[in-house]
Amino acid sequence: xIQKLEDLFWVDDMDFINAIxxxxxxxxxxxLSYGSQxxxxxxxxxxxxxxxxxxxxxxxxLMSFGTMFTILFTWHFQSLGxxxxxxxxxxxxxxxxxxxxxxxVLIKDKLVFSYYRMKKSPPVMLAxxxxxTMFVTQAIVRIIxxxxxxxxxxxxxxxxxxxxxxxxxxxxxxxxIKSTQVITLLVTIIVVSILFWFLNKTKTGKSMRAYSxxxxxxxxxxxxxxxxxxxxxxxxxxxxxxxxxxxxxxxxFKPFTYFNNMLPIFAAAIxxxxxxxxxxxxxxxxIAFSEILLTYAxxxxxxxxxxxxxxxxSLLQLLSTDYKFAVSFSILVVVLLFRPSGIxxxxxx
Amino acid sequence: xxxHGDVILAYxxxxxxxxxxxxxxxxxxxLSILCFCLISAVMTMGANIQWGYAGLINFGIMGYTALGGxxxxxxxxxxxxxxxxxxxxxxxxxxxxxxxxxxxxRFILKKYQKSxxxxxxxxxxxxxxxxxxxxxxxxAIESIEAVNPATTGFLGGMGLPILFSWIVGAxxxxxxxxxxxxxxxxxxADYLAIATLLISEIxxxxxxxxxxxxxxxxxxxxxxxxVPYEIDLQAKQWFINLVEKFNQGxxxxxxxxLEREQLLKQLVIEGSxxxxxxxxxxxxxxxxxxxxIITQKALYSPWGRMMRAIRDNEEAADAMGKNVVKQHLxxxxxxxxxxxxxxxxxxxxxxxxxxxxYRPMRYTFLIWVMVxxxxxxxxxxxxxxxxxxxFLWIEAAPASLYLINLFTSGLEETNALKIHLINSIxxxxxxxxxxxxxxxxxxxxxxxxxxxxxxx
Numbered sequence: 001x002i003q004k005l006e007d008l009f010w011v012d013d014m015d016f017i018n019a020i021x022x023x024x025x026x027x028x029x030x031x032l033s034y035g036s037q038x039x040x041x042x043x044x045x046x047x048x049x050x051x052x053x054x055x056x057x058x059x060x061x062l063m064s065f066g067t068m069f070t071i072l073f074t075w076h077f078q079s080l081g082x083x084x085x086x087x088x089x090x091x092x093x094x095x096x097x098x099x100x101x102x103x104x105v106l107i108k109d110k111l112v113f114s115y116y117r118m119k120k121s122p123p124v125m126l127a128x129x130x131x132x133t134m135f136v137t138q139a140i141v142r143i144i145x146x147x148x149x150x151x152x153x154x155x156x157x158x159x160x161x162x163x164x165x166x167x168x169x170x171x172x173x174x175x176x177i178k179s180t181q182v183i184t185l186l187v188t189i190i191v192v193s194i195l196f197w198f199l200n201k202t203k204t205g206k207s208m209r210a211y212s213x214x215x216x217x218x219x220x221x222x223x224x225x226x227x228x229x230x231x232x233x234x235x236x237x238x239x240x241x242x243x244x245x246x247x248x249x250x251x252x253f254k255p256f257t258y259f260n261n262m263l264p265i266f267a268a269a270i271x272x273x274x275x276x277x278x279x280x281x282x283x284x285x286x287i288a289f290s291e292i293l294l295t296y297a298x299x300x301x302x303x304x305x306x307x308x309x310x311x312x313x314s315l316l317q318l319l320s321t322d323y324k325f326a327v328s329f330s331i332l333v334v335v336l337l338f339r340p341s342g343i344x345x346x347x348x349x
Numbered sequence: 350x351x352x353h354g355d356v357i358l359a360y361x362x363x364x365x366x367x368x369x370x371x372x373x374x375x376x377x378x379x380l381s382i383l384c385f386c387l388i389s390a391v392m393t394m395g396a397n398i399q400w401g402y403a404g405l406i407n408f409g410i411m412g413y414t415a416l417g418g419x420x421x422x423x424x425x426x427x428x429x430x431x432x433x434x435x436x437x438x439x440x441x442x443x444x445x446x447x448x449x450x451x452x453x454x455r456f457i458l459k460k461y462q463k464s465x466x467x468x469x470x471x472x473x474x475x476x477x478x479x480x481x482x483x484x485x486x487x488x489a490i491e492s493i494e495a496v497n498p499a500t501t502g503f504l505g506g507m508g509l510p511i512l513f514s515w516i517v518g519a520x521x522x523x524x525x526x527x528x529x530x531x532x533x534x535x536x537x538a539d540y541l542a543i544a545t546l547l548i549s550e551i552x553x554x555x556x557x558x559x560x561x562x563x564x565x566x567x568x569x570x571x572x573x574x575x576v577p578y579e580i581d582l583q584a585k586q587w588f589i590n591l592v593e594k595f596n597q598g599x600x601x602x603x604x605x606x607l608e609r610e611q612l613l614k615q616l617v618i619e620g621s622x623x624x625x626x627x628x629x630x631x632x633x634x635x636x637x638x639x640x641x642i643i644t645q646k647a648l649y650s651p652w653g654r655m656m657r658a659i660r661d662n663e664e665a666a667d668a669m670g671k672n673v674v675k676q677h678l679x680x681x682x683x684x685x686x687x688x689x690x691x692x693x694x695x696x697x698x699x700x701x702x703x704x705x706x707y708r709p710m711r712y713t714f715l716i717w718v719m720v721x722x723x724x725x726x727x728x729x730x731x732x733x734x735x736x737x738x739x740f741l742w743i744e745a746a747p748a749s750l751y752l753i754n755l756f757t758s759g760l761e762e763t764n765a766l767k768i769h770l771i772n773s774i775x776x777x778x779x780x781x782x783x784x785x786x787x788x789x790x791x792x793x794x795x796x797x798x799x800x801x802x803x804x805x
């Protein structure tokens with residue numbers, strides 16, 4: 001039998017621990033997984049901005065494109081009876097989704113973007129072109145899979161259920177950990193560490209960073225721009241598919257939500273300093289945590305922490321949850337005003 | 350006249366297409382397409398003032414459109430007296446607090462040098478102001494929303510004719526643009542695009558969730574109209590006579606009196622909707638023509654020349670002593686105000702205000718497609734863009750249905766692929782828009798009717 005926490009810590013008053021579990025359950029765990037999903041998106045937006053030098057408005061829809069193919073493969077595997085046991089089948093389908101998304105972005109680059117790159121069009125022009133591809137991508141996704149909500153999660157849903165946790169520890173507050181949250185976090189850590197290893201240690205990664213810092217110098221030192229651009233797109237496709245699939249597993253897949261996610265992703269990329277992938281990675285968490293911290297109702301927390309006679313009677317919510325989106329944008333506006341290069345110093349634009 | 354040849358040709362094709370819809374589908378559809386084309390044209394002109402004249406990217410068109418719509422509600426709906434009694438004074442107090450907050454911040458910014466202390470001061474004023482706002486507005490909002498929530502639950506408007514809202518909407522949108530311009534206009538182009546996009550989302554969030562203002566997602570319906578109602582028209586003798594006169598030929602074919610009366614009744618009902626839409630189309634055309642005259646005059650005035658100079662070479666214009674920052678702000682406000690007019694016009698036409706329907710795809714990006722396709726910097730081009738793209742947006746669905754049926758005619762009716770394609774027809778319009786935008790940007794980057802600079 002697992003010893004009750006009360007005996008372990010010799011705490012008579014469990015209120016404080018209850019309060020911490022409450023925050024963990026409603027703020028920390030959800031924000032961590034949401035932040036990871038945003039971070040993956042923000043990294044590739046930031047990379048594209050740094051290397052291809054334009055704001056890529058197709059970001060959200062590229063994620064939905066990749067996720068859609070992952071879902072289609074998942075369904076196919078499910079119909080064949082292949083699964084991963086307690087893990088969602090979608091993990092098996094991701095590589096296939098990634099391959100199709102890579103093909104899609106490379107074809108798109110060849111047909112659309114390369115022309116403007118050759119002509120050295122201003123970034124605004126490329127951003128407009130990416131709006132054109134946004135329309136097309138959105139149409140493809142909706143024509144193939146439709147605009148509806150799709151769930152494709154299978155396998156074990158919870159790692160830790162609220163009731164089990166309560167029984168285990170003897171606390172009043174439950175802690176729920178969904179398996180998708182853990183998967184999200186693990187996959188993000190793996191993908192991001194591989195990415196940063198690639199960018200910092202390998203020759204190709206270094207040449208990409210050099211290209212991002214100073215295009216002319218990089219060309220002079222013999223870096224092949226075509227290769228750099230191609231690898232950027234490949235990385236973008238990988239990150240988009242993985243990030244999108246994780247988001248879809250955790251919540252659900254709906255093309256419109258993915259399109260809307262473009263906004264917090266941009267906010268994360270800019271807050272972190274656009275063109276700086278590591279900043280974008282942290283920016284994702286900044287946005288996620290501030291969204292959830294500012295819209296959480298703290299009443300229960302203070303009921304636990306404060307003595308009984310001081311207990312609050314209002315909800316103690318800084319902002320209503322309706323303004324979740326508005327929070328990230330307000331942060332963005334403040335950052336733009338006071339530190340246009342982002343918190344973690346990206347390009348100054 | 351020769352240099353206007355392409356303009357005349359393009360517009361005749363456009364009008365011809367709309368008339369074709371009238372013959373093929375119905376006049377009611379054709380007229381509602383025309384009305385929305387005119388509204389889109391006004392929006393496009395607003396965006397064109399910013400992008401075409403000055404090179405400013407504004408992806409916040411959705412926000413200004415919604416503010417224009419909000420103006421229509423606040424002007425036309427009669428005031429809800431009980432709600433005003435319940436919390437009106439407190440809400441006015443909140444407005445006072447906001448004003449004093451703004452003045453306080455301005456005072457601190459002016460009076461003190463740039464320092465950490467000043468930043469703390471500004472933060473302090475804002476936080477104290479927000480706490481007061483929260484404390485005062487909370488109970489007031491609750492009591493306002495409690496007043497008859499099924500039908501009102503908001504403060505209501507001023508009960509004036511809705512036409513006034515077209516001007517008020519312009520002021521609302523212009524005011525918002527002034528604030529945003531002050532904050533964001535220093536940013537580089539793509540930053541400005543993203544910032545305005547996000548700010549417009551905030552505007553929509555506020556309108557959606559502040560129920561005391563305009564009922565939020567519960568929508569306001571049954572706004573008053575600047576044109577007669579169909580039901581009133583159907584009872585008027587002069588209108589029935591008019592319809593009879595127009596349809597003399599069809600009516601004469603029917604000999605039976607009873608049948609003839611039935612047919613006439615049917616025709617009057619159809620005629621009344623067409624008549625109402627004609628009235629709207631007339632009103633909108635007047636707005637478009639007035640705006641066109643003003644914008645044309647502005648474009649070829651010394652001020653227009655200065656704006657083009659700023660757009661094409663900011664530094665040179667700055668060196669010539671032109672106040673770039675001030676002119677950018679001015680043009681940002683003017684363009685947004687025009688978009689605000691369009692927003693009010695749209696709500697007037699619909700007769701209802703539905704904050705939930707404002708989505709960036711439809712109200713921001715589609716308008717940008719119009720500007721780019723039509724021809725930025727050219728007012729005739731942007732109006733044409735509004736017409737052509739809206740027409741395509743509406744007619745893409747029937748056209749793609751026709752094409753799908755054509756290409757899958759070998760397949761059976763029960764074929765899964767065919768059914769799937771037919772079910773996803775609404776999304777083909779996105780595909781058509783995207784491809785149209787990409788093609789125009791590639792092969793005619795200046796749009797269908799490119800900018801022409803008159804050298805005098």
